[in-house]
Amino acid sequence: MTYLGTQAEDLSSPSLPFRKICVVGAGSWGTALASVARSAGRETSIWGRDEATVEAINSRLENPKYLPGIPLPEGIRATTDIAEALDGAEAVLLVTPSRTLRDICLQMRPHLGKGVPIALCAKGIEAGTGCLLSEVASEILTDHQIGALSGPTFASETARGHLTAATIAFQFSYADRLDTASSPAARFAVSLGSDFFRPYISDDLVGVEVGGAIKNVIAIACGMMTGAGYAENTRAALIVRGMDEMKTLADVFGGRRETVTGLAGAGDLTLTCSSQTSRNMSLGVQLGRGIPREHCFDGKAVVVEGEVNSVSVMDLARRMKLEMPICECVYRILHQGADVKETFAEFWARPIEGERRGLSISIDRPVAAAVEITQ
Numbered sequence: 001m002t003y004l005g006t007q008a009e010d011l012s013s014p015s016l017p018f019r020k021i022c023v024v025g026a027g028s029w030g031t032a033l034a035s036v037a038r039s040a041g042r043e044t045s046i047w048g049r050d051e052a053t054v055e056a057i058n059s060r061l062e063n064p065k066y067l068p069g070i071p072l073p074e075g076i077r078a079t080t081d082i083a084e085a086l087d088g089a090e091a092v093l094l095v096t097p098s099r100t101l102r103d104i105c106l107q108m109r110p111h112l113g114k115g116v117p118i119a120l121c122a123k124g125i126e127a128g129t130g131c132l133l134s135e136v137a138s139e140i141l142t143d144h145q146i147g148a149l150s151g152p153t154f155a156s157e158t159a160r161g162h163l164t165a166a167t168i169a170f171q172f173s174y175a176d177r178l179d180t181a182s183s184p185a186a187r188f189a190v191s192l193g194s195d196f197f198r199p200y201i202s203d204d205l206v207g208v209e210v211g212g213a214i215k216n217v218i219a220i221a222c223g224m225m226t227g228a229g230y231a232e233n234t235r236a237a238l239i240v241r242g243m244d245e246m247k248t249l250a251d252v253f254g255g256r257r258e259t260v261t262g263l264a265g266a267g268d269l270t271l272t273c274s275s276q277t278s279r280n281m282s283l284g285v286q287l288g289r290g291i292p293r294e295h296c297f298d299g300k301a302v303v304v305e306g307e308v309n310s311v312s313v314m315d316l317a318r319r320m321k322l323e324m325p326i327c328e329c330v331y332r333i334l335h336q337g338a339d340v341k342e343t344f345a346e347f348w349a350r351p352i353e354g355e356r357r358g359l360s361i362s363i364d365r366p367v368a369a370a371v372e373i374t375q
């Protein structure tokens with residue numbers, strides 16, 4: 001089996017799949033991942049806090065609240081009891097929204113088996129502390145290896161069995177490097193891989209997490225500009241300038257730029273900025289069309305990670321004196337009442353600058369042209 005390294009290595013021991021995987025969180029992505037694990041042949045449990053959802057998964061093989069009409073494979077055991085869900089689990093996929101992470105880790109801690117690795121599947125940066133989610137989890141679950149699973153993965157598509165690729169990242173310990181096949185990343189990959197789900201392995205946890213956290217904020221920006229009438233050229237430009245902001249943050253945390261151009265960075269950014277299946281993009285489109293926030297999604301509460309995370313990202317950017325102008329536009333519109341059209345008009349009228357950071361050029365534009373945008 002060949003996994004990591006610049007030279008292909010032949011590993012004598014094959015990776016051992018986890019016997020039982022516990023998915024914590026029975027929303028759309030948690031349910032889709034339980035389906036992935038079960039379809040790959042794993043014993044699979046899923047913990048959810050909603051009795052009705054748990055009951056429906058067990059009795060009807062469906063999650064009517066989050067993935068209505070999508071059949072789940074037989075044999076997923078759903079429960080509202082976290083101790084029962086974690087009992088005997090050799091690995092955990094943690095799939096509740098980013099703001100709940102600290103609390104869920106504390107709930108899980110007494111029930112986790114010794115050394116069970118945990119892959120975080122939420123996307124974000126903790127509000128207040130500016131910590132990556134892996135830093136939060138590592139602080140609480142000190143005896144467990146913490147990694148992340150991320151990539152261009154709409155839950156409804158994955159659950160329907162559409163081919164999906166994702167990155168599974170864990171920092172590699174010295175022992176992992178000696179025996180790559182036994183590393184948590186490799187074991188998660190062989191445990192989840194199937195004819196429709198293709199995991200790629202990475203040892204750049206930070207790069208993967210930064211990609212996931214920033215892409216949602218940029219997707220809101222793309223949505224806002226689409227809703228406000230900007231065209232495809234502008235959206236493509238925004239995606240790539242957004243990737244530049246990912247690189248800025250990856251540099252600060254010690255992530256790799258090549259990860260930013262991989263599945264969990266460019267891949268997820270492209271997906272999320274191209275489709276209103278994305279809740280982040282969709283929120284942006286609605287706001288760009290002038291729909292007040294309280295009326296977006298017909299007034300329903302929907303998890304929009306980029307909305308909360310624009311606060312933590314900007315907080316971090318300010319503290320570290322980083323320039324992240326697109327994230328700043330989103331923050332100002334969402335949280336300071338700035339106008340969508342005026343804010344993005346100002347953004348595109350910034351002084352001319354080098355495409356690459358570090359190429360130190362800043363030229364004031366000679367003419368301030370007023371451009372009327374039409375749909």
Ligand SMILES: NC(=O)C1=CN([C@@H]2O[C@H](COP(=O)(O)OP(=O)(O)OC[C@H]3O[C@@H](n4cnc5c(N)ncnc54)[C@H](O)[C@@H]3O)[C@@H](O)[C@H]2O)C=CC1
Pocket residue numbers: 025026027028029030048049050066095096097098100104121122123124153154155156302303305
């Ligand atoms: N839906 C998708 O396509 C994908 C989502 N993600 C990420 O997965 C994470 C979860 O999102 P979704 O599953 O989409 O959300 P969702 O809205 O479909 O479900 C949220 C789930 O979290 C639970 N929850 C909410 N607050 C909780 C709390 N305080 N304690 C315990 N459970 C709580 C809800 O009961 C529900 O089961 C997010 O960070 C999202 O960015 C990542 C990849 C794909």
Ligand SMILES: O=C(CO)COP(=O)(O)O
Pocket residue numbers: 123151152153154155216219268271272277278279280281303304305
């Ligand atoms: O992360 C996702 C796809 O990879 C889901 O995006 P949304 O949270 O915007 O729906």
